[in-house]
Amino acid sequence: MASEFTVFLGEMIRHPGEVRAIAPSSARVARMMTAGVERVTGPIVEIGPGTGSFTKAILDRGIAPERLILMELNPRFCDALSRRFPGVTVLNKPAQEIEALGLQNVGSVISGVPILAQADLQRAVVGSAFKVLADRGSFVQITYSPNSPISAERLAEMGLSVRKRGTVWANLPPARVFEYRRKLQ
Numbered sequence: 001m002a003s004e005f006t007v008f009l010g011e012m013i014r015h016p017g018e019v020r021a022i023a024p025s026s027a028r029v030a031r032m033m034t035a036g037v038e039r040v041t042g043p044i045v046e047i048g049p050g051t052g053s054f055t056k057a058i059l060d061r062g063i064a065p066e067r068l069i070l071m072e073l074n075p076r077f078c079d080a081l082s083r084r085f086p087g088v089t090v091l092n093k094p095a096q097e098i099e100a101l102g103l104q105n106v107g108s109v110i111s112g113v114p115i116l117a118q119a120d121l122q123r124a125v126v127g128s129a130f131k132v133l134a135d136r137g138s139f140v141q142i143t144y145s146p147n148s149p150i151s152a153e154r155l156a157e158m159g160l161s162v163r164k165r166g167t168v169w170a171n172l173p174p175a176r177v178f179e180y181r182r183k184l185q
Helices: 004-014 027-034 053-060 075-084 095-101 119-132 152-158
Strands: 044-047 068-071 089-091 106-111 133-143 160-168 175-182
Touching: 027 053, 027 133, 027 160, 027 175, 044 053, 044 095, 044 119, 053 068, 068 095, 075 089, 095 119, 106 119, 119 133, 119 152, 152 160
Parallel strands: 044 068, 044 106, 068 089, 106 133
Antiparallel strands: 133 175, 160 175
16 A cells, blocks of 8 residues: 555645645644544534645544544545545545535534635635534634644634644644634624
């Protein structure tokens, strides 16, 4: 079986417009991205899992594989994820189709989808995710920008609040993790 990095590198070379990172996320980023998932109820959806750095961290936190749904565009990544994580639902679908899955009360959405500076993608991905998230559910996003990938104006438009979980300097490139939630009335 090919290593996680070998699969990643092969797909980065074959599909440079599709694979935006320059390396799989580090274990430290994965732990920050998945912090608290063990306390949520309902399904957990990971969008853009790539080779499964965050998937592994979610399962390592004691989440039953049956609760985890992965949405990945790259068919080779989907095959590798299915083999590596038996019992996890792996769907070869774009993140924008999360609402079409018919899920409700999702506890958390963990996102590796690059949404920085893409207003239409932000509305489609984040907006759809919040339609299936539980009232207190969270949307967790990785970015390589020092700031939230969703502007203050767009957050207000979508009725969301943001909290920066932190920065992981020991990642290539350094990564920031942001958590979004509905503003409580």
